[in-house]
Amino acid sequence: MTMELTDEERELAGLVRAFTEEVVAPASYEADRTHTLPLDVVAAMGELGLFGLPFPEEVGGQGGSYFALGLAIEAIARADQSLAITLEAGVSLGAMPIFKFGTPEQQAELLPELLAGRALAGFGLTEPEAGSDAGATRTTAHLDGDEWVIDGSKQFITNSGTAITRFVTVTAVTGTAANGKREISTIIVPNGTPGFTVEPAYDKVGWHASDTHPLTFASARVPAGNLLGERGRGFRNFLEILDEGRIAIAALGTGAAEGCLEAAVDYVGKRNVFGSALSTRQHVQFLLARMRTRVHTSRLAWQHAARLRDAGRPFGEEAAIAKLVSSEAAMDNARDATQLFGGNGFMNEYPVARHYRDSKILEIGEGTSEVQLLIIARALGVA
Structure with missing residues (x-):
């Protein structure tokens, strides 16, 4: 490969x-x-x-x-x-x-x-009681004639409230399957649907320019034809989507880690401390070398997973590895770069400060680091 x-x-x-x-x-x-x-x-x-x-x-x-x-x-x-x-x-x-x-x-x-x-669209999965445990979805939808009636709430939904957002796709319990388990389906809900409210945006630690809202549904009605995919396969379909998304998040983490490295290399070459450039200090050189290693490793991981996906081969474990490695690399490089910048690293005008705030969510969103570890452990046959 x-x-x-x-x-x-x-x-x-x-x-x-x-x-x-x-x-x-x-x-x-x-x-x-x-x-x-x-x-x-x-x-x-x-x-x-x-x-x-x-x-x-x-x-x-x-x-x-x-x-x-x-x-x-x-x-x-x-x-x-x-x-x-x-x-x-x-x-x-x-x-x-x-x-x-x-x-x-x-x-x-x-x-x-x-x-x-x-146009943009959001995917409404996460709820107050259903994050990593996505199967605990409480939002419900039932058919009333030729319409789905949706009740519930979602949180942390990206791209859900912009001026060009057209719809959100939501997971909802639509009944009980033959095995007695809850049947989860996905339904398209256009923005502006009566009973569907995009709540005020969150005040977040990072990703300040990203659009993120909680959503509420109070007897929101959409046509029966807005069912996305086969009824009852919403959870399984979501898992397939999330595997691919982890590759993309891993690429994002790699870019963030690289941005921190590039900013740090530039800064320590210009910053003089006690009569010489900060870059002449061996401990700084070693720190930059570790940052470079994280970028390289992260890039190899997401690119490997992406090549497997594009070749039609199984890639779930590799996507989890890539997401885990890259999110940690982004957070570690942001911390190290901020330390090298000293007081300037605490000022939002510097990119490393924004990366420091932004990178933490990479270890949480689209599957926490703990979920990635669980996926990898299952692939090893020990979980």
């Missing part, structure tokens, strides 16, 4: 890296300070085709791969994790469920705008 980039992949990575430096990075501080998702930058990402990267051309995509999506996310995350997660969630949690499980009619109606970056 080669990790070498093709000429097309190398060109894409360079294109997005240049876009990040010219467009994303200059806007990142103000977006973070004002807790505002810059929709003009999102639109520019759409014009580059980033939201359509892993989808075939016949549905409006770029005909690329999940590997290509990872390259784009990694490049953006170097400067702005909020925009990187907007892309990641827009693809893996917004558009991918429609592509994988939607009817031809649902795909034709919803995918073109999503893959062009002109």
Whole structure:
């Protein structure tokens, strides 16, 4: 399984890296300070085709791969994790469920705008009592004639309340299966549906420019045809989506770790302490070497998982390894870079300060580090 980039992949990575430096990075501080998702930058990402990267051309995509999506996310995350997660969630949690499980009619109606970056969608899974234990879903939906009636709440839902958010896909208990267990299905709920409320945005530690809201459903009615995929397969379908999403999150973590490394290398070369550059101190050199090692290891891990996924081979364990390694690398590199920056590292105008706040969620979202360890232990046959 080669990790070498093709000429097309190398060109894409360079294109997005240049876009990040010219467009994303200059806007990142103000977006973070004002807790505002810059929709003009999102639109520019759409014009580059980033939201359509892993989808075939016949549905409006770029005909690329999940590997290509990872390259784009990694490049953006170097400067702005909020925009990187907007892309990641827009693809893996917004558009991918429609592509994988939607009817031809649902795909034709919803995918073109999503893959062009002109619309966003959220995926409502997490609830106050159902996070890592997603099977504990309490939101319910029952059929009343030709409509689903949905009641419940969701929390921490990305891309759910922007000016271009079109819908959210929610998991809900729709009955009892033949084996006596609860039947969980997924249903598309358009924004603006009566009874569906997007609550005020969270005041978060990090990812300030990323759009994140709690959602409530009070007898929200949608057509029966808004069922996404087969009734009762919502939980299993979600697990498939989450495996892929972990690869993308791993690419994001790698980009964040690399952004911290690049900022630190630049800073210690310019910062003079006791008459010489900070970079001349061996303990600083060793610290930077460890940071570089984390970036390298993380990149190998997510790229391996992505190559397996694109080849149609099993990749669940590899995705879990990549997500675990990269999220820890992002957090460790953010901490070390902030320490090297000293007092400046505590100032939000410096990217390392934002990475320090942003990176912690990588060890929590889309499967905690403990969940990844459980998946890996199960693959070893010891859990």
